[in-house]
Amino acid sequence: MNSKTSLSLVLSIAGTFLVACGGGAPESSEPSGAQGPSAPAPSAAAIAAAEVKFNGLCASCHGTTGLGDGAILTPKPRNYTDLAWQASVTDEELAAIIVGGGLSVGKSALMPPSPDLADQPEVVAALIAKIRSFGK
Template sequence: MTRTTLAFCLGLLAFSPACNKAGGGSSIPEAARQEAKTVFDTRCVTCHGPRGAGDGPGAVALTPKPRNFQDKAWQGSITDSQIETIIKSGGMAVGKSPAMPPNPDLDAKPQVVAALREHIRSLAQ
C-alpha cells in the first residue's frame, strides 16, 4: 500500500460516524437507551421540545432560546465530546447559556450520556 493510499484510508476512517462516538463506537446497551429516553422526556423536552426543535413549553421564557437539535449546521459544528460535556456540565461549562443546567447525576452514567448524545444526533435526520 502506498503512503498516499494509506493517508487516504486513514482520512476516511477519521470521518467515519463510528469514530466520532464516545467509547470508539462501542454499542450502547438497551437499558441505557431506555434511561436516556426517560431523562430526555423528563428533563430536556421542557425546553428543547419533544423533537428537539428548541420549542418546548419552557422555551418561551428563555433568552437565548434553547438549542434546536434539528439544525444540521449546528450538528456539523459540534463534536460528540462537546455534546456530552454540555449534557453533564451544563451550558456555562462551555461558555453558553447558564439556562442549560448541569446534570451531575449523569457523571457516573457514561452509557446513558452516550445514549442521550446519540438521540440528540438522531434529531437532525
C-alpha cells in the same frame, strides 16, 4: 486405545477448550447507531434511561421533537434539527454540556447540568445518539 485414537482425543479436548475460551462474539448485538468506533453502542438499559431523562427534563426546553420550542427562553434552547449546528459540534462537546451544563462551557446557565450522568457515560452516549437522530 491405539496412539492415533488418543492423539485425536487430545486434539478434540484441546479444541473444545480453545472454543470455550476463545474471543467469541461481541457481547452486544445492539445497533451501533452513529457512534464512532471508540464509543461502544449504549445498552438497551442505557437507551431506556436516556429516554426517561430526555422526556422528563430535556424536552421541557428543547421540545419533544428537538426543535428547541419546549420553552421560550433567551437564548433559545438549541434546535437539534439545525444541520449546520449538528455539523459544528463534536460528540465530546455534547457530552461536556450535557453533564456540566451551559455555564461549564461558556454558554447560558439556562442549560442545566446533569451531574448524575457524570458516572453514566452510556446514558450520555444514548442522549447524544438521540440528539443526533433529530438531525437526520
